[in-house]
Amino acid sequence: MEPIRKIEEGLKELYDNNAGKVERQPDVDIYDVGDNIVIYIDMPGMRKENIKVRVYDRAVEVTAAPVQPEGGGKPLRRERISNFPVSRKVEVPYRLRVDSARAIYRDGVLQIVVAKAGEYGVAELKID
Amino acid sequence: MEPIRKIEEGLKELYDNNAGKVERQPDVDIYDVGDNIVIYIDMPGMRKENIKVRVYDRAVEVTAAPVQPEGGGKPLRRERISNFPVSRKVEVPYRLRVDSARAIYRDGVLQIVVAKAGEYGVAELKID
Numbered sequence: 463m464e465p466i467r468k469i470e471e472g473l474k475e476l477y478d479n480n481a482g483k484v485e486r487q488p489d490v491d492i493y494d495v496g497d498n499i500v501i502y503i504d505m506p507g508m509r510k511e512n513i514k515v516r517v518y519d520r521a522v523e524v525t526a527a528p529v530q531p532e533g534g535g536k537p538l539r540r541e542r543i544s545n546f547p548v549s550r551k552v553e554v555p556y557r558l559r560v561d562s563a564r565a566i567y568r569d570g571v572l573q574i575v576v577a578k579a580g581e582y583g584v585a586e587l588k589i590d
Numbered sequence: 591m592e593p594i595r596k597i598e599e600g601l602k603e604l605y606d607n608n609a610g611k612v613e614r615q616p617d618v619d620i621y622d623v624g625d626n627i628v629i630y631i632d633m634p635g636m637r638k639e640n641i642k643v644r645v646y647d648r649a650v651e652v653t654a655a656p657v658q659p660e661g662g663g664k665p666l667r668r669e670r671i672s673n674f675p676v677s678r679k680v681e682v683p684y685r686l687r688v689d690s691a692r693a694i695y696r697d698g699v700l701q702i703v704v705a706k707a708g709e710y711g712v713a714e715l716k717i718d
Binding site: 466467469470471472473474476477480484485486487489490491492493494495496499500502504505506507508531533534535536537538539540541542543544545552554555569570571 | 594597598604608615617619621627628636664665667670697699
């Protein structure tokens with residue numbers, strides 16, 4: 463899968479040249495575990511206080527402010543997501559019980575658990 | 591910077607369709623802090639035991655095995671780097687004191703500190 467590697471390398475160059483300027487989208491996993499939807503969002507090196515999570519009827523949105531580098535020094539390369547404003551809204555194929563949602567930040571991963579409120583009804587119409 | 595967003599979205603679709611199969615490159619920051627080079631590598635949600643770090647004369651290489659998802663359930667989307675074999679070798683513009691290197695894993699970020707062994711000599715030749 464050489465093409466993926468080439469695109470990744472190109473992106474990393476773009477990131478390095480635009481640190482702090484562009485908005486980046488974190489990587490997301492979504493699992494259906496019966497009554498709940500579990501969402502994992504990669505946000506390594508962030509501060510918990512800088513992360514905002516919103517749960518909608520059918521989507522989850524996360525935003526975060528960039529983190530100042532700790533150690534200082536002269537940056538030779540800057541690609542990591544914590545250098546950038548972060549924003550992403552992911553839709554899930556279920557209605558969510560918004561008030562049930564809870565979030566944990568561990569090992570650089572934000573984990574969100576939300577209960578399903580049911581599937582969306584679909585009405586199939588006969589054409590008279 | 592709309593193009594970056596489009597490339598990111600395309601890549602995330604590719605990741606979701608190739609979870610576990612392709613090899614991914616983690617994001618890296620490199621800082622020059624006087625006597626030392628400090629390298630930060632985003633590896634959220636990994637197990638410390640699964641990460642291997644090698645320090646070369648002028649480069650650092652990191653590899654990691656994919657992590658099995660904890661909670662189980664049915665994956666609706668899988669983009670996160672911990673689903674993939676991870677591999678990246680980054681060069682630095684200094685010779686490194688290989689035996690001085692040490693690494694810490696915290697908040698999903700691998701931090702490597704290595705002392706500089708000096709700059710590369712450059713001989714500029716006069717053409718007789």
